[in-house]
Amino acid sequence: MTRKSPPKRITIHDVASDAGVSFSAVSKVLRDAYGVSDALRARVNESIAKLGYTPNTAARGMRGKTHVIGVIFPDMRNPYFADVLSGISAALERTTYQMVQGIVQHSTEAALVQSMMNMQLDGLIIVGSISTSEELSGVAARLPLVVDGHHLPNATSFDTVNNDDAESGRIAVRHLVEQGYRKIAMLSLETHNGSVIERREAGYEEAMRAAGLGRHIEIARAPQSLRDIQVVTQSLIEKRVEAIFCWTDYVALEAMSVAGSLGLSIPRDVAIVGHDNTMYCGFEQNSLTSLDQSGEQSGLQAARLLIERIEGRQKAEHFLIHPRLVARRSSAAPA
Amino acid sequence: MTRKSPPKRITIHDVASDAGVSFSAVSKVLRDAYGVSDALRARVNESIAKLGYTPNTAARGMRGKTHVIGVIFPDMRNPYFADVLSGISAALERTTYQMVQGIVQHSTEAALVQSMMNMQLDGLIIVGSISTSEELSGVAARLPLVVDGHHLPNATSFDTVNNDDAESGRIAVRHLVEQGYRKIAMLSLETHNGSVIERREAGYEEAMRAAGLGRHIEIARAPQSLRDIQVVTQSLIEKRVEAIFCWTDYVALEAMSVAGSLGLSIPRDVAIVGHDNTMYCGFEQNSLTSLDQSGEQSGLQAARLLIERIEGRQKAEHFLIHPRLVARRSSAAPA
DNA sequence: CTGAAAGCGCTTACAG
DNA sequence: CTGAAAGCGCTTACAG
Incomplete structure (x- = not known):
């Protein structure tokens, strides 16, 4: 050796x-x-x-607290997560807690959770979890947990921070209706119970019905790959929808790209609305209308809740963020 | 309690x-x-x-190896880093090593390194380090280290993985010259010795001179904030440059946005070339020419080198990646 | 207010 | 081939 x-x-x-x-x-x-x-x-x-x-953190971990918390993200590509991280980081700045991140790639969320428990971290924030309520309760039984962006019917053993995602769906539809669009589709993701996406879909459907547009409800679900998003977007466009509400910005940008490739102009031929109001929305070439759920705020609250929980709070708290529409060219009224 | x-x-x-x-x-x-x-x-x-x-990782850390490595990124916003992470993750998949990430936000790179050493991690990959050679040597004296994206004159105690960044600069210039552009500026970043950016600048200058365009050399350096990039881009445009080579894609996208806001059309009024060929480049609305340094490959090699080093290799190795131009509409020949 | 002792869950020589 | 002992660097009762 x-x-x-x-x-x-x-x-x-x-x-x-x-x-x-x-x-x-x-x-x-x-x-x-x-x-x-x-x-x-x-x-x-x-x-x-x-x-x-x-x-020595390892030695501390053997007996007491490590003063390190873990943050798990589902991926590094969606720029929304950078906003959340920024909020967490800001909240931690004046405390004695450090943070490490785990990003789900080839490994699974469960493996990352296990790995962080093995490191004896003091608590965990899971952003955009794909686990079930039961799995998360299992984690919460072993260490302080806050879940960011996951609507769980009855989370009592851990805290959550959520955007009012149903409201996001409603706002998107109402906005598009006001602008004069009727055949409004939603570009969504194959997903699971309790996800933010499911709620956005629910809000979309509800607002469509409320506007008397129930017959135009059309939810297309694509996996995360750009190729799949392309295919699904094309099929929506072929159905001559007038507007597409996309579950997250980069999907909206890709939809915009597909429309452009087909020679369509936005919003004249098809309007597009995204979600998260990430930094790319403001670029002139995109000018993408989007719902802002303030990732920074979300991260800030998650960190606050986690620290409270580490320091002894037992009762679950659930923080709700109210989304806000930022209108840009991509959903302007058709001339 | x-x-x-x-x-x-x-x-x-x-x-x-x-x-x-x-x-x-x-x-x-x-x-x-x-x-x-x-x-x-x-x-x-x-x-x-x-x-x-x-x-129990903490217990392992007290005596032997933790089987966990740390990866430090300068930020989570630049989508290039997601590619690097993906490569590292792929390389680790068939090994017994786990990974945690540290992302520089409010804390500093040095603080993150310290924190990971305190956790007794087996080794570290620092991506886009801003530390000096001396600081990195200090880290390398304490644990196996690979630095990704930092050109260090005489790194003997740790490994590096680098894109040939001078070559990137040269390729960008040669391409633009071939397309018919002459007044080619570079949009860079305030930076430090040995950085990838410094090398790209050097390659840019070299190729400009080689093309007999030495008098048109113009390097504008902006901090990372969108606001600053805007201001600097505007000033370049006011100088009537014909093309701008940007040190990374999102800066190029912002430059594109500024040009668009000023009513200019790309590439007719100004051509733009980015760096990293991240996923946004391919979107129709951007169609951004970019240099591909294969972040995935970079991550893969970094992880391979780190594991070798953890398992006993003492002699430093330095892996060089050759960039490749991906031409798109943003640098098409002026009509 | 201060210190000595036990122990966390492992790994690493070392003895059988 | 298998097991008992020491020790990694801390925290946590507990005794002075």
Whole structure:
């Protein structure tokens, strides 16, 4: 085993001997525990600074808290998640908690959760979970959990943060109807119970019926791949729909691309509305109308709830965000 | 302290007693160590499966390897990083290594590195590092390190994976010159020594001179914010440049947006070339010419190198990727 | 207010 | 081939 000899790690013992105190005194200072005099604390902190000591997270994890939380994202491609992360990060800034991310790629959400539990993290935020209520309850039984973007009928063992996704669907439809569109389709995703997408679909259908457009309800579901989105968009266009509400922005941008490739002009030939109001919406070449659910706010609240839960709160809390339409050229009234 | 009592964790001892062996025998099976009979191994594996045992990463970290590596990204907004992650993930799939990500937000790269060292991770991949050679050498002295996207004059204690960024700059310029453009500017980023951006600038300048266009060299550097990019793009357009080579795609998309807002048409009034060939380039409304440095390949190689290094390789290796131009409408020859 | 002891769940020599 | 012992760096009662 040829290993480079790593510079010896500085431990609590080194700090103790430098400060001339017992090593348990150092531990107490670190954890802000009771029963340390100001003099002792000052001396220890000085040594910590001098030696550049940082606690070994693995060792901490064996006994108490690691002061690290985990955040799980379903993918890194959807720019909405960057907004959520930004909110979480801001909320954590003034706390002693650090964060690591797990992004579902070839592995599964469950594997990532397991891996983070094995690392003894203090709590977990799962964004856009694809797990069932039962699975999430199982996780919540083992560590503090907040789920962001998943509507669960009866989550009592963990907190949730959600956009009012049914309202998103309603707002999108009402807006398009006001602009003069009637044959409004929805471009959705093959999904599962309790997902944000399911709620958006429900809101879409409800508003269509309320507007007397029930006969025009048309929900097309495509997997996440660009190729599939293309095919499904084409078929909607062939059906001569007048407007398409897409479950997330990048799908809307792809739909826009397909329409353009077919020589159609937006919104004249087909109007498009996205969801999340990510940074690409504002680009002139897209000018995509979108529903803003403030990912930043969502992340901020999720982090707040998680910390409260780590510090002892037992009762579940559920935070709801109200979406807001940002109208742009892609849904302008037909001339 | 009212804490929910978490279901007791299954440890190596539980497995041992279930299998009727000593707990050290279990440890050996887990680590594939020498000196375990097939019969014992089979019995232990059966118990592991039955009990659903997974090793406690924190405990492992106290003595040996955690089998977890860390990947640090400078941000989550640039879609190029999703490609890199995908490559790393693919490379890890057939190994026993898990991965967590750290994304630089409000914290710093150095803080994230420290945090991951404290977690006793087995190795680190830093993508798009902003640290100096010295800082990175300091990290490499403590754990196996691969740096992706950072040209360091004399990295001997860690591996690197790089795109040939000077070549990217040259290819961009040559392509634009072939298409008939002469006043070619570069939209860059305020940056540091050894960065990929610096190299792209160097390649740009070199190719401009080689084409006899030295007098048209114009490098505008903007911070990462959309607002700043707007201002800088406007000033380039006011100088009546004929083409703009942007250091990364989303900057190019923003430049495109600014041009559009000013009523200019692309490429007739100004041609645009991006870098990374991320998924947005192919959208009809963008149709952005871009240099493909294959983020997936980059991630794949980085993970391979890191694992080799974790398993004992001492000599530094440096992998170079050759960029490839993907031409689209944004740089078509002026009619 | 301060310190000595036990123990978290593993790995790593070492002894049988 | 198998197992008992020591120890990684902390936290948590507990004793002084």
